[in-house]
Amino acid sequence: MRWGALILKLAVLSVVVGFVLHLVGWTPEQVLRGFIDWVGDTFAWAARNARDLGVYLVSGAMIVVPVWGVFAVIRYVKNRRS
DSSP, X not given: OXXXXXXXXXXXXXXXXXXXXXXXXXXXXHHHHHHHHHHHHHHHXXXXXXXXXXXHHHHHHHHHHHHHHHHHHHHHHHHHHO
């Protein structure tokens, strides 16, 4: 692609985006700040859910692992008798 055509396309796109931003009353700083806040909120949400997932995992394991252990011992004893 020729450099002149690329520069022209970028200039036209910049004018269109700038016009749309002006129509909705946003500044580039507000768009960037909104994006940064969104990324931060997404990480905070993921951290909260990861913590909850850890609690669920430990709570469930407190029931599942001993039950599995009992069944494993029973299976071992049955197989040993055969």
